[in-house]
Amino acid sequence: MVISAEAEVGLRPFQIDIPEADLADLRARIDATRWPSRELVDDRSQGVQLATLRALAKYWATEYDWRRVEARLNAMPQYMTEIDGIDIHFIHVRSPHENAMPLIMTHGWPGSVIELLDVIDPLTNPTVYGGSAEDAFHVVLPSLPGYGFSGEPTELGWENGPIAHAWAQLMDRLGYTEYVAQGGDVGAAVTDAMGRQAPAGLRGIHVNLLALAIALKDHLPSATEQERAAHEALATFTSDGYGYFLEQTTRPQTIGYSLLDSPVGLAAWMLDHDTDSYYKMSRAFVEQDPVGNLTRDNILDNITLYWLQGSGASAARWYWEFGRFLAAAGASGQAPPPVAVPVGFTAFPGEIWAAPESWVEVAYPGVAYYNAVEEGGHFAAWERPALFASEVRAAFRPLRG
Numbered sequence: 115m116v117i118s119a120e121a122e123v124g125l126r127p128f129q130i131d132i133p134e135a136d137l138a139d140l141r142a143r144i145d146a147t148r149w150p151s152r153e154l155v156d157d158r159s160q161g162v163q164l165a166t167l168r169a170l171a172k173y174w175a176t177e178y179d180w181r182r183v184e185a186r187l188n189a190m191p192q193y194m195t196e197i198d199g200i201d202i203h204f205i206h207v208r209s210p211h212e213n214a215m216p217l218i219m220t221h222g223w224p225g226s227v228i229e230l231l232d233v234i235d236p237l238t239n240p241t242v243y244g245g246s247a248e249d250a251f252h253v254v255l256p257s258l259p260g261y262g263f264s265g266e267p268t269e270l271g272w273e274n275g276p277i278a279h280a281w282a283q284l285m286d287r288l289g290y291t292e293y294v295a296q297g298g299d300v301g302a303a304v305t306d307a308m309g310r311q312a313p314a315g316l317r318g319i320h321v322n323l324l325a326l327a328i329a330l331k332d333h334l335p336s337a338t339e340q341e342r343a344a345h346e347a348l349a350t351f352t353s354d355g356y357g358y359f360l361e362q363t364t365r366p367q368t369i370g371y372s373l374l375d376s377p378v379g380l381a382a383w384m385l386d387h388d389t390d391s392y393y394k395m396s397r398a399f400v401e402q403d404p405v406g407n408l409t410r411d412n413i414l415d416n417i418t419l420y421w422l423q424g425s426g427a428s429a430a431r432w433y434w435e436f437g438r439f440l441a442a443a444g445a446s447g448q449a450p451p452p453v454a455v456p457v458g459f460t461a462f463p464g465e466i467w468a469a470p471e472s473w474v475e476v477a478y479p480g481v482a483y484y485n486a487v488e489e490g491g492h493f494a495a496w497e498r499p500a501l502f503a504s505e506v507r508a509a510f511r512p513l514r515g
Contacts, residue, residue: 125194125195125288126194127193128192128193128203129188130184130188131184137180140174140377140418140421140422141175143378144171144175145175147171147378149164149168150164158386158389158393158396159354161382161386162385162386162392163396166385166395166400167378167381167382167385169400170378170385170410170414171378171381173399173414174377174381174417178410178411178414178418180418180422183228183411187205190234191207191208192205192263193205194263195284195287197280197283197284197287198276198279198280198283199268200259200264200280201265202257202259202265202280203227203262203263203264204254204256205234205253206253206254206255207234207238207252207253208238208252209237209238209239209251210239211247213248213250214238214251215252215292215293215510215513216251216252216254216288216290217251217293217296217506218254218256218285218294218296219233219254219295219301220256220258220277220296220297220300220301220304220305221255221257221258221261221297221298221300221301222299222300222323223261223362223430223432224387224416224420225299225416225496226257226416226419226420227255227256227257228416228496229416230255230495230496232407232495232499233495233503233506234253234255236499236500236503236504237251237503237506238250238251238252238253243500248514249507249511251506251510252290254284256281256284258277258300258301258304258429259272260425260431261425261429262423262425263423266425267428272432272435273436273438273439274303274304274306274436275307275311275439277304277307278304278308279313281295281308282308282313282315286315293315293316293317294317294318294319294320295308295309295316295319295320296321296506297319298321298323298495299492300432302322302323303325303436305320305321306319306325306326306453309454309457310451310454311451312455317455317513318456318457318458318482318509319453319455319456319458320457320458320459320460320483320506320510321457321459322459322460322462322465322502322505323466323469324459324467324469324477327467327473327477328352330473331348333476334472334476335473335476338470338472340470341470344469347466347467347468348467351466351467355388355466357386358386358387359433362430362432362433362434363437364434364437366430366431366433366434367427367431369426369427369430370426370428370430371427372426373420373427374424374426377421380417380421380426381417384416388466388492390464390465390466390491390492391408391464391491394491395408395413398413399413405497406497407496407497407498408496412496452479456513457474457478457481457482458482458483458508458509458510459471459474459478459483459484459485460485460486460487460494460502461474461484461486462489462490462494462498463486463487464490464491465491465494466492471486483508483509483512485508485509487501487505489501
């Protein structure tokens with residue numbers, strides 16, 4: 115699938131060059147942090163622990179090197195293209211295997227394309243990792259509107275549907291007539307929307323979060339021990355792990371002031387996503403003993419990108435848009451269109467709720483691929499890139515040819 119000259123129209127090569135003054139300002143703001151007293155419990159039930167944030171801040175201000183990841187990103191084929199009035203940043207890495215399957219992958223919050231960087235090579239160069247050339251992908255990694263280096267929406271309406279439409283336009287612009295899509299977190303919701311829109315050329319989707327579980331919870335089975343455990347995890351999230359979600363769904367602008375003014379405040383907000391990921395990231399800083407690929411540098415690469423681009427508020431607004439989309443959909447009384455392409459799903463054990471296959475069947479009747487693996491959490495591609503890549507290969511293997 116060679117990209118034509120016509121398809122390249124509107125694609126602008128992109129390079130990152132953060133002014134040194136911005137990095138000096140970041141370190142100065144970290145040094146000037148006003149710290150609260152220690153939490154009154156021995157776990158994270160009151161929020162991100164003081165010892166974790168102090169260890170993070172110390173490393174961030176004294177040892178962390180943004181130029182390392184800047185150089186890594188600049189060594190990749192990065193582009194900008196305007197779609198529906200928004201500048202969309204994306205990384206596009208073609209496989210050396212010409213018959214590779216095009217794949218568009220969507221990150222989530224509080225993530226970015228950085229959480230997906232270490233799956234690019236295993237997906238584009240499977241033979242280097244003991245795989246087969248028949249499993250190769252051409253990989254497209256866009257930054258969501260309002261995230262990373264993409265532009266901020268200046269008008270309402272940028273929820274899953276419009277983003278899904280934009281991704282179809284992007285793949286068309288790249289000259290790909292057939293492709294597959296993958297996503298987790300916000301990316302799972304966008305990829306789900308792509309599956310329901312079923313644009314010409316989309317052959318299948320794979321997700322690793324059952325984003326519909328909250329809306330469908332009264333219809334999800336609870337007969338087995340696994341199903342009851344998933345219901346318990348879902349209930350815990352909606353009662354005790356829902357703070358960031360509720361704030362961003364209702365008042366993203368309010369939290370945005372803090373996220374753009376205090377780097378340590380931004381880091382705390384981003385770390386306080388889910389219990390499994392929090393303890394893994396805390397361990398990287400407090401014990402300097404990372405779990406998988408969740409190292410201090412990798413974690414701070416992502417946080418620093420949010421800081422330098424000032425995307426705390428604009429990224430949070432997706433939740434506000436999504437909340438109103440769901441409310442309108444519920445008020446209409448109309449069921450969403452079914453997913454019209456094959457669906458693959460991988461359940462990672464540390465996910466906020468690790469969906470059993472019976473749950474996935476409720477959301478995606480006749481699911482084409484399901485597997486529950488033994489490692490990994492919410493940021494599966496980031497934490498366990500080799501395992502994640504193997505799941506993407508397995509899910510889409512039947513769709514080739």
